Amino acid sequence: MNDMRLTERVVTETAKMTARGVQVHYGTNHALKDVDVDILDKTVTAFIGPSGCGKSTFLRCLNRMNDTVASARVTGRIEMDGQDIYDPRVDPVQLRAKVGMVFQKPNPFPKSIYDNVAYGPKIHGLSRNKAELDEIVETSLKKAALWNEVKDRLTAPGTGLSGGQQQRLCIARAVATSPEVLLMDEPCSALDPIATAQVEELIDELRAQFSVVIVTHSMQQAARVSQRTAFFHLGHLVEYGETGHIFTNPSDPRTEAYITGRIG
Amino acid sequence: MSLGLLLLLLIALAALGYVAGRQRALAAVRGDARDLHSLPAYYGQAVALAAAVPGLLVMVVWLITQPLLVERTTLSLILTEDIGPGSSRELVMADIRRIAEGMGVLVATGAANEGEIAALATQPDALKDRLAAVNVALAAPISAPVAQAALVYRQSMETGQGAMAAAVLAVAVAGFLLALWRVTPAFRARNVVERVVQVLLIAASSLAILTTAGIIFSLLLESWHFFQLYPARDFFLSLTWSPKFGGGSDLGLWPLLWGTLYVSVIALLVAVPIGLMAAIYLSEYASPGLRAIAKPAIEVLAGIPSIVYGLFALMTVGPFLRDWFAQPMGLGDSSSSVMTAGVVMGIMLIPYVSSLSDDIINAVPQALRDGSYAIGATQSETIRQVVFPAALPGIVGAILMAASRAIGETMIVVLGAGAAAKLDLNPFEAMTTVTVKIVSQLTGDTEFASPETLVAFALGLTLFVFTLGLNVLALYIVRKYREQYE
Numbered sequence: 001m002n003d004m005r006l007t008e009r010v011v012t013e014t015a016k017m018t019a020r021g022v023q024v025h026y027g028t029n030h031a032l033k034d035v036d037v038d039i040l041d042k043t044v045t046a047f048i049g050p051s052g053c054g055k056s057t058f059l060r061c062l063n064r065m066n067d068t069v070a071s072a073r074v075t076g077r078i079e080m081d082g083q084d085i086y087d088p089r090v091d092p093v094q095l096r097a098k099v100g101m102v103f104q105k106p107n108p109f110p111k112s113i114y115d116n117v118a119y120g121p122k123i124h125g126l127s128r129n130k131a132e133l134d135e136i137v138e139t140s141l142k143k144a145a146l147w148n149e150v151k152d153r154l155t156a157p158g159t160g161l162s163g164g165q166q167q168r169l170c171i172a173r174a175v176a177t178s179p180e181v182l183l184m185d186e187p188c189s190a191l192d193p194i195a196t197a198q199v200e201e202l203i204d205e206l207r208a209q210f211s212v213v214i215v216t217h218s219m220q221q222a223a224r225v226s227q228r229t230a231f232f233h234l235g236h237l238v239e240y241g242e243t244g245h246i247f248t249n250p251s252d253p254r255t256e257a258y259i260t261g262r263i264g
Numbered sequence: 265m266s267l268g269l270l271l272l273l274l275i276a277l278a279a280l281g282y283v284a285g286r287q288r289a290l291a292a293v294r295g296d297a298r299d300l301h302s303l304p305a306y307y308g309q310a311v312a313l314a315a316a317v318p319g320l321l322v323m324v325v326w327l328i329t330q331p332l333l334v335e336r337t338t339l340s341l342i343l344t345e346d347i348g349p350g351s352s353r354e355l356v357m358a359d360i361r362r363i364a365e366g367m368g369v370l371v372a373t374g375a376a377n378e379g380e381i382a383a384l385a386t387q388p389d390a391l392k393d394r395l396a397a398v399n400v401a402l403a404a405p406i407s408a409p410v411a412q413a414a415l416v417y418r419q420s421m422e423t424g425q426g427a428m429a430a431a432v433l434a435v436a437v438a439g440f441l442l443a444l445w446r447v448t449p450a451f452r453a454r455n456v457v458e459r460v461v462q463v464l465l466i467a468a469s470s471l472a473i474l475t476t477a478g479i480i481f482s483l484l485l486e487s488w489h490f491f492q493l494y495p496a497r498d499f500f501l502s503l504t505w506s507p508k509f510g511g512g513s514d515l516g517l518w519p520l521l522w523g524t525l526y527v528s529v530i531a532l533l534v535a536v537p538i539g540l541m542a543a544i545y546l547s548e549y550a551s552p553g554l555r556a557i558a559k560p561a562i563e564v565l566a567g568i569p570s571i572v573y574g575l576f577a578l579m580t581v582g583p584f585l586r587d588w589f590a591q592p593m594g595l596g597d598s599s600s601s602v603m604t605a606g607v608v609m610g611i612m613l614i615p616y617v618s619s620l621s622d623d624i625i626n627a628v629p630q631a632l633r634d635g636s637y638a639i640g641a642t643q644s645e646t647i648r649q650v651v652f653p654a655a656l657p658g659i660v661g662a663i664l665m666a667a668s669r670a671i672g673e674t675m676i677v678v679l680g681a682g683a684a685a686k687l688d689l690n691p692f693e694a695m696t697t698v699t700v701k702i703v704s705q706l707t708g709d710t711e712f713a714s715p716e717t718l719v720a721f722a723l724g725l726t727l728f729v730f731t732l733g734l735n736v737l738a739l740y741i742v743r744k745y746r747e748q749y750e
């Protein structure tokens with residue numbers, strides 16, 4: 001009996017991604033200083049911290065989106081399932097298929113709703129025929145709590161949806177490639193409370209299949225959806241640990257000051 | 265008083281008005297600009313505008329109406345029987361103007377004074393000799409009434425000039441004083457100035473529109489004249505183009521339209537792929553440093569006059585295509601060909617396509633690219649499936665603009681494709697286009713009122729309708745594209 005609980009704990013505590021000594025420079029701007037984080041498998045990790053502290057920067061290291069920024073220089077070691085993702089043999093394109101990302105501002109492609117969601121599966125050849133693709137699109141849209149609103153107009157342009165619907169479309173698009181890790185950079189900043197609640201519910205469901213990393217400015221949201229929380233400040237990772245622990249009993253005075261609203 | 269001097273006076277008055285208006289406004293509040301309704305400079309501008317604008321208006325109106333009035337009175341001096349056979353009132357009037365001009369030259373060079381001129385007007389032959397001495401040659405002998413009329417014309421014009429100067433200055437000074445008198449702290453100078461500036465802007469834009477309307481109107485009028493002389497059915501349906509100077513010409517539109525479309529299509533086949541690929545390279549792959557050099561370098565192509573491209577077609581491309589393609593393939597041995605003109609025109613259009621497309625591709629939000637990369641798309645997948653479709657409407661607009669340029673191009677065709685109107689499929693055959701024929705019909709030696717000449721206007725109208733349609737389509741598409749992102 002005890003043994004079983006132990007193995008269960010071990011499974012949930014497996015690190016999906018590990019970051020060690022990660023530093024990021026944008027030209028001469030030292031944006032991220034020596035960050036060590038373990039992203040656990042099948043866990044929601046929240047990144048909190050004041051604006052400009054490097055949350056997005058770190059998030060973008062995890063799927064090598066910083067490669068597209070000419071001035072960015074990343075050092076340190078980030079592993080996924082034990083494999084260094086900055087190894088020259090790793091194709092960032094393949095990596096990004098496994099580490100999906102949802103941006104702060106919804107960015108649907110100027111294509112139909114269907115094509116927006118089908119984009120990733122088509123590129124990665126995840127379906128053998130149209131029926132399978134339809135299936136992927138439908139389940140992804142359902143997961144993103146958008147299916148009921150758009151099922152009658154899948155051929156309408158994705159840019160014609162409301163802001164909140166567009167954001168859920170982007171989530172569906174990211175989910176459609178069945179990533180192993182999903183990175184979300186302030187996914188709810190454009191959403192109303194109802195859509196936010198839907199997305200939070202979605203995040204909780206997604207946790208069953210993969211790890212989710214969410215950047216948020218809402219303490220309540222971090223507390224509601226995450227199991228782990230990392231607090232960044234001025235490019236440093238100040239504190240990282242169990243969400244309940246961070247919010248009730250932070251060990252660093254800066255963390256306490258931030259979550260009680262004294263720095264921000 | 266000469267026009268230049270008058271203008272200078274107006275400007276001086278306006279400058280004076282600026283200083284005076286500003287001073288007066290400041291003096292009225294003892295130097296404390298905060299008590300003024302507007303900033304001091306606006307009071308200056310208001311006075312300057314009041315001095316310059318009405319004077320200028322009077323000047324413009326006067327300059328337009330005076331010649332009309334003077335010519336009317338002058339022509340009334342010429343009796344109908346004084347107009348010789350084969351001549352007309354217009355020709356006589358042209359002579360009168362020329363003689364009057366010559367008289368002006370005589371006075372200006374000091375060869376004669378006003379009294380001598382008046383005397384000369386009574387001796388047409390002596391007048392003719394004196395005029396010839398100052399390089400004002402006249403074909404026919406001057407008749408007595410014409411000489412007299414020229415004198416009257418000259419004198420009326422001179423008086424008119426003087427009167428105009430007086431009127432303009434009077435109006436300007438009046439405006440100056442009135443505006444200066446109205447400068448008080450409560451005077452809403454800024455509103456007045458902005459209003460006047462707004463009216464000026466409206467006038468400028470309506471001038472542009474009116475000019476366009478005028479051009480279209482004259483095209484329509486002359487085309488209508490043409491269709492009075494030549495059946496529209498033949499023009500639009502005949503497949504032969506062979507103007508004969510004696511009359512009885514075949515003026516079918518199709519050979520020319522075919523040439524135009526053929527050359528344009530070849531030009532676009534060259535320009536669009538190269539231009540688009542250059543644009544994609546520049547906007548998506550090139551490093552900023554390379555882009556900073558390559559983009560202007562490509563745009564230099566747009567600055568080369570089309571006649572230079574024409575020379576290039578004539579001297580280099582034409583013989584090359586003939587020796588390496590046309591002759592070996594047995595497709596003819598003319599160095600002027602549709603292919604030559606099309607290829608060179610295509611090179612000319614590359615910067616239009618690439619530069620516009622590059623701007624449009626750059627305008628595609630980075631967020632879309634990021635979204636695609638984040639899904640694991642490669643750069644080329646992102647460009648093909650996200651960036652390019654997003655930019656497509658704008659790119660189509662750019663291509664249509666290039667197409668309307670190709671249709672209107674003349675020089676390259678004259679030198680590259682020749683002037684023979686033919687309906688032929690062989691691209692190595694000399695053909696010609698609508699624009700070239702417009703030039704050759706108008707520069708021919710035929711009477712202006714003949715169908716051979718007037719056909720140029722009908723051709724021009726056809727071309728205009730074509731390019732207008734393309735431009736409207738392009739604008740529509742580009743505008744639709746803008747709405748998507750703004």
Ligand SMILES: Nc1ncnc2c1ncn2[C@@H]1O[C@H](COP(=O)(O)OP(=O)(O)OP(=O)(O)O)[C@@H](O)[C@H]1O
Pocket residue numbers: 026029031049050051052053054055056057058069071
């Ligand atoms: N593309 C870039 N080029 C140069 N500097 C950048 C770039 N992106 C971010 N930075 C810099 O890196 C630092 C961290 O930025 P980052 O976007 O990671 O902050 P953040 O924590 O996500 O803030 P926010 O909560 O406002 O989104 C900032 O100082 C920022 O100016």
Ligand SMILES: [Mg+2]
Pocket residue numbers: 055056057185
């Ligand atoms: Mg951020």
